[in-house]
Amino acid sequence: MSDAPKRPPDPASELASDSSTIDPRDFRNALGMFATGVTIVTAMSTEGRPYGITCNSFASVSLNPPLVLWSLGMFSQGLPIFQNASHFTINVLDASQQTLAIKFARSSGDKFAGVSWSPGLGNAPVLADVVANFQCRAANRYYGGDHVIFLGAVEAYAYNRNNPLLFAQGGFGRFLADDKGNAS
Secondary structure, three states: OOOOOOOOOOHHHHHHOOOOOOOHHHHHHHHOOOOEEOEEEEEEOOOOOEEEEEEOOOEEEEOOOOEEEEEEEOOOOOHHHHHHOOEEEEEEOEOOOHHHHHHHHOOOOOOOOOOOEEEOHHHOEEEOOOOEEEEEEEEEEEEEOOEEEEEEEEEEEEEOOOOEEEEEOOEEEEOOEOOOOOEO
């Protein structure tokens, strides 16, 4: 008999070991009930090629110091690019940029063909006409289940007052305000 306190299993190990009793497809459906913003996270590869991926796992972590996070699937082809990048940019898409979101969600082709962008900190691409961008130094990363969580220290940002692109229940949408400018 041991006096050591009993702890629940590590959630990351539980998910990675396929021992969870939760149905992944149904769990994804439940998560889809939460509307998120749509972003394209960008970085520059060590070969000097811009890379980007559509992402809706972006969240703020801290105001002081300014920190944000996002996550990427463990088997994403872009994982080595983000693991080796000194900086990345979170580009929050405008409601009119659904086509861009779809383009960067695909795993093939030249995603930057015809896309206007400029090099930001660490040469991470800052996309034109987005509602906000957060230029981040890659501060840390954490492994959780089938994803890597990237923590970014925000070193520069910009935004405008346009409407963001939203994603919920497997589809795109936009924010609606009432005639007084209040959220509805």
